[in-house]
Amino acid sequence: MTSADTPLKSCHGPAAEQDAPRRGRPRSEAAEQAIYGAVEKLMEDGVGLAELSIERIAAEAGVGKATIYRRWSNKEALLVDVVDRLEEPMPPLVGPTCRDDLIAAVDYMRRRGLIKRSRWIVKSALGQMNSWPELKQTYHERVVHPRRELIRQIVRRGVEAGELRSDLDIELLCEMLIGPILLRTVLWDDAPLEDPDLARRMVAAAFEGLAAR
C-alpha cells in the first residue's frame, strides 16, 4: 500500500495529501510562497544555518508557525524542499566544440557564484550539513551530482574527439577545468566574478598551459 498506486511523482512542495477532495478552507498559496520567500530572503541576508529558526522564518514571512508545521513536519523537511527548488538545472549545451561547452559551463558557474543564494547554500552545505544527513544528501543529489556529471560528459566527449589529452585521467581533467572557478565562487568571497570574459580566459589557460612558451 505504500507505493502501489502513487506514481512517486517527485513530490515537491509541502506534503499535501491530495487524495481527499479537501473540504473546509483551502490552504493559502500566498502563505506558501511567503514562506519560501522568507527563507530565501534570510539566506540572502547571510543568516547562518544555525540562526535559521522556524520562528524567525515565520516572523519574516508574516505567518504563524502552525501554518508552516501544517505543511512540513519539521524544520529539516522544509529546508530540504527549499534546497530542492533553489537551483534550476544547467542548460543542456551542445556547442560546436568541447571547448565551447566548457566555457559555457564555467561561465554558468561564474554567474551562479554572483547569486547570493547559491553561495549561501554552497557554503552551508559544506559547513553544517555534515550533521544534517538528509539535507546534505538532497543537496548532493539535486545540485552537486548533476553538474559534476555534466562536466564529466563534456570532458569525455572532448577526449574522444581528440580535443583533450587522452593521457590524463578524466577526473583530473575535470578538476583542472572547474577547480579555478569553484575556488573563486566558493572559497574566496572577495574574488571578482564580474568579468564576462573570465570563463573564456580560464578555459584557454587550462587548454594551452601555464608554462612559458
Place this chain on the structure above:
Amino acid sequence: MTSADTPLKSCHGPAAEQDAPRRGRPRSEAAEQAIYGAVEKLMEDGVGLAELSIERIAAEAGVGKATIYRRWSNKEALLVDVVDRLEEPMPPLVGPTCRDDLIAAVDYMRRRGLIKRSRWIVKSALGQMNSWPELKQTYHERVVHPRRELIRQIVRRGVEAGELRSDLDIELLCEMLIGPILLRTVLWDDAPLEDPDLARRMVAAAFEGLAAR
C-alpha cells in the same frame, strides 16, 4: 599608545595575566591541553559548529565549565584560539625551480586535506563563520592569507624567471594552480588524496595544458 610598548606578542592561548606572580594554586596545564584536545576530538568526529557547545566540550575534556571560562571569556574566544593553533605554517620552500616549489605547495595541501581537523575547520569556516565575524577574520588572517601569499610569491618568481607565462594575470595563474587541489580537499569529500604523485601530475597538467597535442 595602542602599539607603543606592547610588542604584540602574538598572544596565543588563554588570556593569562602573567604580570602578577600568581599566588594560590596554579592553573593546570593538563586541563588546558584536555580542553584543546576535546575540541579537536569533537571536530574530528564531525561535530558541527552549532553542536560544539561549551558544555559538550567540558564533558568531553572531563573538565568543569568554570575551568573553561576561567581561561576564555566566552565560546568565541576559545574557538579563535583553537583555530589559531590548529595549523602550523607552511614550510618555506626554495626549490631549484618554480615548478618544484609549486609541486611542494600543492602536495602540502594534499597532505593537509587528509587531516580531518583541517577539513572540518575549512568547511566550518565557509558555512557558519559568516555569522561569526571574529572567528572568520582570525581564520582568514592566520590560515588563508599566508598560504595565498606564499603561492602568489612562488608564481611571481616563476613569471620573472620566465618559467610561467607572463601574459596571464597573477591571480588567474594562482587559481589555475591550486584550484584543483583545493577542490579535492574541500569540496569533494569522496575524492581520493592518497596518491603521493597527485601534486606532480596536477602541476604538470597545468603547466603543459590540457589540449591534445
Place this chain on the structure above:
DNA sequence: TCGATACGAGACCGTTCCGTATCGTAACGG
C-alpha cells in the same frame, strides 16, 4: 598553618528554540 587560587561537579537563571495546542476569525462545501 593560613590565605589565596584552582579544580570538578553541578545548581541556577535567562534566553532561544522546537513542536503542539488553543484562540477568535476567515474561507470553503453542502
Place this chain on the structure above:
DNA sequence: CCGTTACGATACGGAACGGTCTCGTATCGA
C-alpha cells in the same frame, strides 16, 4: 446556516545552551 478546515497570533512544555555562581576539595606561596 453549519461543519470543516486554514489563517495569524500567541501561550505552553520541554530541551539545550551560555554564562555565573556555589559547593567541597586540592595545591600553591608565605
